Amino acid sequence: MIARLLASAALAALTIGVMSTGPAMAQQGKLSGDMVKIGVLNDRSGLYADLGGEGSVIAARMAAEEFGNKILGKPIEIISADHQNKPDIGANLARQWIDQDGVDVIVDVPNSGVALAVQEVTKEKKKIFLMEGPATSRLTGDACSPTGFHWPYDTHALAVGTGQAMVKEGGDSWFFITADYAFGHQLEADTSVEVKKAGGKVVGSVKAPLNSADFSSFLLQAQASGAKIVGLANAGGDTITSIKQASEFGLTQSGQQKLAGLLIFLSDVHALGLQVAQDLVLTTGFYWDRDDESRAWSKKFFDRYGKMPTMVQAGSYSAVRHYLKAIEAAGTDDGPTVAAKMKEMPVNDMFAKNGTILPNGRMVHDMYLARVKKPSESKGAWDYYQILRTIPGKEAFASFEESGCKLPK
């Protein structure tokens, strides 16, 4: 046993030795550090870990494997870290990765607060930032960056999808339970605009601290408001708790009030169970059971992760794949050059069909309005959504002119 351990240690040391002499012997390549280093930065232990987390790392790895883990003849390396939902930690990690560890691209970064901080760093360092986890539309609005890309969804698309759909069904008065940070505020603001545009009104809102254990107090306030729709402008664990406790307090049983989960991930529905989550209407950028291509990819993902992909995880695959294709086409990993190439090329993969990227980095693709199935409708594990409507990308996302981004077109 000990001999074996020593042998493998020696082998490892040898490999490291070979690897570190590698770059010195190699010819002067067009890739910085003679490799493409992808850093997946997300919440790996907190309330958003299940919607991205290790799943996003696996998705990125699946994209790299399609290229044989090599690009322009050089290796692709993927590293990951936990930003703990703290903007300062996220920004510091990003800085360290770029300055010391030679990371070329940062991926995922859920939590809009952290993403806004990391966007500042990548903008300054001219590195590519592929955002799948964060929601706030400010990332392609006033806080946009020439090298930042926002992929599966944003608060604007969620507002258009769920907000308009609920008003059309007669839900014309709204009360918001809002996560008290950048993302929640933006989601509430964007949804309010869409609700008013469709002829509805907003009667009130309450700001709940992130990661609250008990939402009953906020739910009671929503109940007292008399609004027809209680909009949940929160995500992950907070959404799960609010929906569960809303059912406990009979918020929806009376038939007078309806819940609108403005941001619901597949992982949330899985955690809640169909019994509690049934009939929720939600907007998503991806559903695994959409067509043959998405099913085939999701099956492969499932075999490695044990869960079906959320739109964040599927989006991580799509964005990393597009990024690698752009490097191949541009022949370099220089941030601004690759960014320009990415914006030229259409996005065509199992995630998006003919997706286009706006000058502010917004990837425009079709979104889906879905309803959570009743337990009796579900044919088996992970059969959760019925797609009600495909929302064309142009309708779902703000145009470059509307976005408020000050980049040159």
Add this chain to the structure above:
Amino acid sequence: MMGTIFGIPPQALFGQLLLGLINGSFYALLSLGLAVIFGMLNVINFAHGALYMMGAFVAWLLLTQLGIGYWWALLLAPLVVGLFGVVLEKTLLSRLYKLDHLYGLLLTFGLALIVEGAFRHQYGVSGQPYPIPDALKGGQNLGFMFLPNYRGWVVVASLVVCISTWIAIEKTKLGAYLRAATENPVLVQAFGINVPRMITLTYAFGVALAGLAGVLAAPIYQVSPLMGSNLIIVVFAVVVIGGMGSILGAVLTGYGLGLLEGLTKVFYPEASNIVVFVIMAVVLMIKPAGLFGRER
């Protein structure tokens, strides 16, 4: 139209106070266990949140793996967690009694991280759903609010447990032995009482209370590896405000702070997760031993 109190209709206020009382029940149960352990063992049990989470998970595993329902879980889960506590105390904690408090704190904090990490690795963070038992489904319309039966049950159960624990420690012979053993273990041992075993059982009882709170919490919250760490910091603040080691203090402060937090959620919701700490800071400045504590 009825009048309002600070711009809030009184009915809404009653509802919020009741909700505060429900949350206070959990604070009281958890801080009671902490106070018992600190009072008897002088250990600041940072693993309390993890053991609370473990109680909820045991209930969930009993239900999903063995088909054993809520009422049995109410009995079995605290037993399992208590047994785990016996093992912890015998193998690890008992070695630290002669050292500074800090070592007990560090050890239990480390244990908490290990236990939580293990559960997180196995079950993810979104949590598992645990249904409300059939007998307690539905709710009562109180006029000013809809009270789910289950929440009412939580308040009753927690009151019963808190009061009986207080009686057992302050009014019975066993409680007298325990209190004597804290003051002077050598003398009590000389009277033929097995003090080390008593300490082990006290720790087991304290953590079993955490396990019980976990089972009570399972149908309300998701059974999630993070549920303990979300709560434990607040509970520590409760114990500090009440006075370390004071059982009555822990219970009363638990309910009181639950109420105060409930009110904050109405008047200034943004501050609802810090109000407890603000109070803690103020109490520490005015009465460093806590509201019900005595200077040692």
